[in-house]
Amino acid sequence: MTQVKDFTRTELFWEGKWQRPRSTGQLELISPSTEDFIGRVPDAHEADVDSAVRSARSALAPDSEWANLSQAGRAEAIERLAAALQARDQQIKELLGHELGRPVHLPPRPNRAAEILRYYAALTRGRETEQRRPSPDPRPPGAVQSSRVRYEPVGVTAAIAPYNGTLEMGLYKVGPALATGGSVVFKPSPQAPLEAYHLAEAALEAGVPPGVINIVTGGARTGRALVEHPGTDLVAFTGSTNTGRVIAESCGRALKPVVLELGGKSAALVLEDADLDHFHRMVPYLGFTFAGQNCFIHSRILAPRSRYEEVVDAVVSAARSIVVGDPFAPETRMGPLISAEHRDRVEGMIRTGREEGAVVATGGGRPEHLSRGWYLEPTVFAHADNRMSISREEVFGPVVVVIPYQDEEEAVALANDSEYGLAGSVWTTDPARGEALAARVDSGSVGVNTYGFNSAAPLWGRRASGLGGELGPESLHTYTRYQSLHLPGV
Ligand code: NAD
Numbered sequence: 001m002t003q004v005k006d007f008t009r010t011e012l013f014w015e016g017k018w019q020r021p022r023s024t025g026q027l028e029l030i031s032p033s034t035e036d037f038i039g040r041v042p043d044a045h046e047a048d049v050d051s052a053v054r055s056a057r058s059a060l061a062p063d064s065e066w067a068n069l070s071q072a073g074r075a076e077a078i079e080r081l082a083a084a085l086q087a088r089d090q091q092i093k094e095l096l097g098h099e100l101g102r103p104v105h106l107p108p109r110p111n112r113a114a115e116i117l118r119y120y121a122a123l124t125r126g127r128e129t130e131q132r133r134p135s136p137d138p139r140p141p142g143a144v145q146s147s148r149v150r151y152e153p154v155g156v157t158a159a160i161a162p163y164n165g166t167l168e169m170g171l172y173k174v175g176p177a178l179a180t181g182g183s184v185v186f187k188p189s190p191q192a193p194l195e196a197y198h199l200a201e202a203a204l205e206a207g208v209p210p211g212v213i214n215i216v217t218g219g220a221r222t223g224r225a226l227v228e229h230p231g232t233d234l235v236a237f238t239g240s241t242n243t244g245r246v247i248a249e250s251c252g253r254a255l256k257p258v259v260l261e262l263g264g265k266s267a268a269l270v271l272e273d274a275d276l277d278h279f280h281r282m283v284p285y286l287g288f289t290f291a292g293q294n295c296f297i298h299s300r301i302l303a304p305r306s307r308y309e310e311v312v313d314a315v316v317s318a319a320r321s322i323v324v325g326d327p328f329a330p331e332t333r334m335g336p337l338i339s340a341e342h343r344d345r346v347e348g349m350i351r352t353g354r355e356e357g358a359v360v361a362t363g364g365g366r367p368e369h370l371s372r373g374w375y376l377e378p379t380v381f382a383h384a385d386n387r388m389s390i391s392r393e394e395v396f397g398p399v400v401v402v403i404p405y406q407d408e409e410e411a412v413a414l415a416n417d418s419e420y421g422l423a424g425s426v427w428t429t430d431p432a433r434g435e436a437l438a439a440r441v442d443s444g445s446v447g448v449n450t451y452g453f454n455s456a457a458p459l460w461g462r463r464a465s466g467l468g469g470e471l472g473p474e475s476l477h478t479y480t481r482y483q484s485l486h487l488p489g490v
Helices: 046-058 071-086 089-099 112-125 166-179 194-206 220-228 241-254 276-292 305-320 340-355 408-416 431-438 474-478
Strands: 012-014 017-019 026-030 037-042 130-134 146-153 156-160 183-187 213-215 234-238 258-261 267-270 300-304 359-362 379-382 399-405 424-427 480-487
Touching: 012 046, 012 194, 046 156, 046 183, 046 213, 046 220, 071 089, 071 112, 071 166, 071 194, 089 194, 112 166, 156 166, 156 220, 166 183, 166 194, 166 234, 166 474, 183 220, 194 213, 220 241, 234 241, 241 258, 267 276, 267 408, 276 305, 276 399, 276 424, 300 305, 300 408, 305 359, 305 379, 305 399, 340 359, 340 399, 399 408, 408 431, 424 431, 474 480
Parallel strands: 156 183, 156 234, 183 213, 234 258, 267 300, 267 424, 300 399, 379 399
Antiparallel strands: 012 017, 012 213, 026 037, 130 146, 146 480, 359 379
């Protein structure tokens, strides 16, 4: 059973120290599984954001400890940070149970926070900080024989994260910022601010120089202050497409670089020859991870007409197998939605799906055995078509639709007929055919008989799913600015 705890924090973090905020505002935290009060954190206002940004700038001053570290020294600092976060693995898992209602006893997996940071530490070690490039045309007049291209950190990154995986999404930004010698002000989600305090504690334990990592908690107002602050040089945002558009407009006016990781409506293409037993085992992960509150969720399952009923049965039986309940119970695989408002919104979308003619094959309501908490049953819609709003809008809840298709051409057309272009997958016993089809899916990442994350591979959402991207060596480019020093002779 969930034990009610008070996780209240009263301070923010900059200059490598805990700081008393100027703002007296607070965010109240309510457990999504018990509806109990579990603490408060500061709702930082503009003056707090200003202090955090100044601190981040001071870490980049030419005489600062951070600016004078070698690449190897930076890599070591990132590795120490990884180790300090890994040591907090169990504490953070339990915190997620309270703060987000995320099941605590999911099958073990490597510590993702440490893995991301170690990946960036390795990139930091191997990274050049300048390149000498001969000119292809070194003839007079005004001949430049060669140039020295210097790689500098972009500066201070405003890192803003959503509630699902706020720490992980934060580290997608902290990793490359530190790898390139930059600094960060991190604003976690107001619905999941507590993980960020572990990041600050880990930074202290790891001896990350003061000002390199700074934390402000708060909501949209705090985020806006960070985006609009003239002292932030890059905005790295993960969250909804609507908020991303607002941030992009503001960055457009200021001509401030911005990278956006946004929503999704990904499709799983189940081909005629798919191994449905394997697919069935993957459905809880693909469609219902964290009660569907994940950007990569494959909320559209495309099934061949010849095997339509079989695919619906497989998806329904997988959905029914998911144990929904107390995030601290060992058997639980799915917890609640983040808030009462969000559950209302998802229920509204389920209603619309029914009105539009899709048929609820399982779920669709609140689990009867749970009287408290913002739970919903894993829900599968059959006989959906791709024009229905349930097939077009991001639900961000435990709801998938199964859409029939006639042939491969139609399957690819349906997969690509979406505002979003984040993820996707192809399921077939012919891997070569799977890869050929995956290449035609117009999204930033596609799996063949699998889906998941690889820190070394870019996550580069297309269309309404993002602008620019994260992870992989490609991400370092975003966090770098270049200076070409032209020289008359080599
Ligand atoms: P959200 O857009 O409501 O909030 C995200 C963050 O933005 C929060 O920290 C919030 O306080 C802040 N914010 C809100 N208004 C702001 C403003 N005007 N200026 C600056 N900051 C502002 O998103 P959410 O509900 O927390 O998260 C769910 C969304 O995130 C889903 O759409 C999901 O698909 C998306 N997401 C995308 C990825 C990805 O990698 N593409 C990963 C996880 C989540």
